[in-house]
Amino acid sequence: MYEGVVQDLIDELGRLPGVGPKSAQRIAFHILQAEPADVRRLAHALTEVKAKVRFCEVCGNVAEEERCRVCQDPRRDPSVICVVEEPKDVVAVERTREFRGRYHVLGGAISPIDGVGPDDLRIRELLARLADGSVTELILATDPNLEGEATATYLARMVGSFGLRVTRLASGLPVGGDLEYADEVTLGRAFEGRRLLDV
Amino acid sequence: MYEGVVQDLIDELGRLPGVGPKSAQRIAFHILQAEPADVRRLAHALTEVKAKVRFCEVCGNVAEEERCRVCQDPRRDPSVICVVEEPKDVVAVERTREFRGRYHVLGGAISPIDGVGPDDLRIRELLARLADGSVTELILATDPNLEGEATATYLARMVGSFGLRVTRLASGLPVGGDLEYADEVTLGRAFEGRRLLDV
Numbered sequence: 374m375y376e377g378v379v380q381d382l383i384d385e386l387g388r389l390p391g392v393g394p395k396s397a398q399r400i401a402f403h404i405l406q407a408e409p410a411d412v413r414r415l416a417h418a419l420t421e422v423k424a425k426v427r428f429c430e431v432c433g434n435v436a437e438e439e440r441c442r443v444c445q446d447p448r449r450d451p452s453v454i455c456v457v458e459e460p461k462d463v464v465a466v467e468r469t470r471e472f473r474g475r476y477h478v479l480g481g482a483i484s485p486i487d488g489v490g491p492d493d494l495r496i497r498e499l500l501a502r503l504a505d506g507s508v509t510e511l512i513l514a515t516d517p518n519l520e521g522e523a524t525a526t527y528l529a530r531m532v533g534s535f536g537l538r539v540t541r542l543a544s545g546l547p548v549g550g551d552l553e554y555a556d557e558v559t560l561g562r563a564f565e566g567r568r569l570l571d572v
Numbered sequence: 573m574y575e576g577v578v579q580d581l582i583d584e585l586g587r588l589p590g591v592g593p594k595s596a597q598r599i600a601f602h603i604l605q606a607e608p609a610d611v612r613r614l615a616h617a618l619t620e621v622k623a624k625v626r627f628c629e630v631c632g633n634v635a636e637e638e639r640c641r642v643c644q645d646p647r648r649d650p651s652v653i654c655v656v657e658e659p660k661d662v663v664a665v666e667r668t669r670e671f672r673g674r675y676h677v678l679g680g681a682i683s684p685i686d687g688v689g690p691d692d693l694r695i696r697e698l699l700a701r702l703a704d705g706s707v708t709e710l711i712l713a714t715d716p717n718l719e720g721e722a723t724a725t726y727l728a729r730m731v732g733s734f735g736l737r738v739t740r741l742a743s744g745l746p747v748g749g750d751l752e753y754a755d756e757v758t759l760g761r762a763f764e765g766r767r768l769l770d771v
Contacts, residue, residue, distance in 0.1 A: 415585070
């Protein structure tokens with residue numbers, strides 16, 4: 374329907390996740406009217422990311438060098454590894470400023486329905502990191518959904534022989550949320566995991 | 573929070589309309605894992621659009637040459653002009669295959685709240701096109717909302733002296749919709765505009 378290059382842009386934008394045909398059209402018209410310098414910056418950011426970003430050879434996190442910033446940081450405790458599904462989960466945990474250990478990014482979760490099995494994740498690399506016995510705790514921070522729970526259960530079984538402390542993040546009510554809006558599974562988990570208050 | 577170039581990309585994506593911080597992050601990680609050739613195509617489409625696309629010197633529609641495809645097409649009736657707000661409205665009308673005339677793209681609608689007055693729209697250019705008397709009908713196809721109606725009313729008054737047929741698109745129930753879900757204004761318009769059936 375559009376002149377050639379506009380349609381090309383709409384097609385390319387429509388391939389991005391969460392961008393439907395209407396949004397692609399809207400973004401394309403925004404681009405048409407935007408400052409050329411702004412568009413050049415976006416195009417440059419896209420190609421730079423492909424040129425410069427790779428994945429950390431140790432933990433699988435996003436990195437601009439062979440190792441990511443966390444793995445390069447000598448102040449980060451190498452005896453505790455937090456296992457997450459994706460690099461964006463690393464960012465979420467870093468934001469809490471609660472965790473001072475290292476990470477291991479699996480690259481997804483076990484999901485038979487999507488054809489993702491244990492061999493498709495960076496589990497072999499995780500076991501290799503545990504081999505020298507310097508790791509004492511493994512925090513399984515996969516998502517609290519079906520796939521994440523299955524992955525955590527699988528990993529807990531796999532590392533059983535290493536004799537380390539294996540933990541899972543607590544499930545419960547979100548802080549700042551309303552009890553009445555919590556789904557029954559979350560509320561059930563909150564009851565299960567209730568803590569004694571020091572009074 | 574992210575390594576430099578990843579954050580740069582998230583920032584640039586977050587400036588696009590309808591792309592919030594979460595979507596920007598999601599798209600950025602998609603880009604990270606995408607084929608380099610796909611990303612190159614997207615970056616190329618962005619720069620190509622800025623390099624090649626301009627606005628038709630006659631009607632203001634998107635064009636790759638001095639005139640858009642509709643204005644270049646000798647089979648399109650130059651005596652009927654359909655006035656729309658944006659180039660994407662041209663595409664919407666073209667999709668109906670009902671209209672064989674030409675267009676005039678205003679570049680928006682009159683909206684005092686957004687500081688858009690008649691002088692910010694391509695109204696002077698429209699009046700210039702009507703000056704030689706070859707146009708016989710002006711179809712006002714601005715949006716059926718407050719701004720679009722105000723713009724249509726303003727234009728109808730402005731072109732009153734040209735002695736041409738000025739029409740507005742019909743308002744009424746959307747085809748395929750449910751009467752019970754129509755808002756009262758639309759339903760009211762549908763009553764006002766009811767047609768006699770030939771039986």
